Amino acid sequence: MATVNITATEEWVKLANTDKHTVLVSWRGQSYVEFAITDADAAPPASLRGHLLSNKQAMTRAYIGQGYLWARSESREAILTVSAS
Secondary structure, eight states, X not given: OEEEEEEXXXXXXXXXXXXXXXXXXXXXXXXXXXXXXXXSSSOOOTTOOOEEEETTSOEEHHHHOSSEEEEEOSSSOEEEEEEEO
16 A cells, blocks of 8 residues: 655545545644545536545545545645555
Protein backbone atom coordinates (compact mmCIF):
# COMPACT_ATOMS: atom_id res chain seq x y z
CA MET A 1 0.00 0.00 0.00
CA ALA A 2 1.63 3.26 -1.13
CA THR A 3 1.30 6.35 1.07
CA VAL A 4 1.25 9.90 -0.32
CA ASN A 5 0.37 13.36 0.95
CA ILE A 6 -2.32 15.20 -1.00
CA THR A 7 -3.34 18.80 -0.37
CA ALA A 8 -7.09 19.42 -0.20
CA THR A 9 -8.37 22.94 -0.88
CA GLU A 10 -11.79 24.40 -1.71
CA GLU A 11 -11.81 22.46 -5.02
CA TRP A 12 -12.47 18.71 -5.15
CA VAL A 13 -9.21 16.74 -5.44
CA LYS A 14 -9.11 13.06 -6.43
CA LEU A 15 -7.66 10.73 -3.80
CA ALA A 16 -8.19 7.30 -5.37
CA ASN A 17 -9.35 5.63 -8.56
CA THR A 18 -11.89 2.81 -8.64
CA ASP A 19 -9.12 0.18 -8.90
CA LYS A 20 -7.93 1.06 -5.38
CA HIS A 21 -9.94 -1.33 -3.24
CA THR A 22 -8.22 -0.52 0.05
CA VAL A 23 -7.99 3.16 0.97
CA LEU A 24 -7.17 4.90 4.24
CA VAL A 25 -7.22 8.70 4.57
CA SER A 26 -6.28 10.65 7.70
CA TRP A 27 -5.20 14.22 8.46
CA ARG A 28 -4.06 16.52 11.27
CA GLY A 29 -4.76 20.14 12.03
CA GLN A 30 -7.70 21.02 9.81
CA SER A 31 -10.76 20.02 11.82
CA TYR A 32 -13.08 18.86 9.03
CA VAL A 33 -12.70 17.52 5.49
CA GLU A 34 -15.49 16.68 3.01
CA PHE A 35 -15.46 13.42 1.03
CA ALA A 36 -17.48 12.18 -1.96
CA ILE A 37 -17.40 9.36 -4.49
CA THR A 38 -18.33 9.44 -8.17
CA ASP A 39 -19.03 6.74 -10.76
CA ALA A 40 -17.23 8.72 -13.49
CA ASP A 41 -13.66 10.03 -13.39
CA ALA A 42 -14.87 13.61 -12.97
CA ALA A 43 -14.97 15.82 -9.89
CA PRO A 44 -18.31 16.19 -8.14
CA PRO A 45 -20.13 19.47 -8.80
CA ALA A 46 -19.05 22.34 -6.56
CA SER A 47 -22.59 22.49 -5.15
CA LEU A 48 -22.44 18.88 -3.87
CA ARG A 49 -22.38 18.51 -0.09
CA GLY A 50 -20.02 15.65 0.72
CA HIS A 51 -19.59 13.54 3.84
CA LEU A 52 -18.07 15.82 6.48
CA LEU A 53 -15.63 14.06 8.81
CA SER A 54 -13.54 15.37 11.67
CA ASN A 55 -9.81 14.77 12.05
CA LYS A 56 -10.66 12.36 14.88
CA GLN A 57 -12.08 9.98 12.23
CA ALA A 58 -10.49 8.31 9.21
CA MET A 59 -11.98 7.76 5.78
CA THR A 60 -11.80 4.18 4.54
CA ARG A 61 -13.12 2.41 1.46
CA ALA A 62 -15.24 0.23 3.76
CA TYR A 63 -16.85 3.41 5.10
CA ILE A 64 -17.71 5.11 1.80
CA GLY A 65 -17.75 2.33 -0.82
CA GLN A 66 -16.41 1.93 -4.36
CA GLY A 67 -15.95 4.69 -6.90
CA TYR A 68 -13.57 7.56 -7.52
CA LEU A 69 -12.78 9.10 -4.11
CA TRP A 70 -12.62 12.91 -3.78
CA ALA A 71 -11.99 15.37 -0.94
CA ARG A 72 -12.08 19.10 -0.29
CA SER A 73 -11.51 21.44 2.62
CA GLU A 74 -13.61 24.59 2.72
CA SER A 75 -11.92 26.73 5.35
CA ARG A 76 -8.20 26.22 4.58
CA GLU A 77 -5.75 23.72 3.08
CA ALA A 78 -5.59 20.28 4.65
CA ILE A 79 -2.71 17.87 4.10
CA LEU A 80 -4.24 14.41 3.72
CA THR A 81 -2.25 11.23 4.27
CA VAL A 82 -3.59 8.74 1.72
CA SER A 83 -2.69 5.04 1.56
CA ALA A 84 -4.24 3.07 -1.30
CA SER A 85 -3.79 -0.30 -2.94
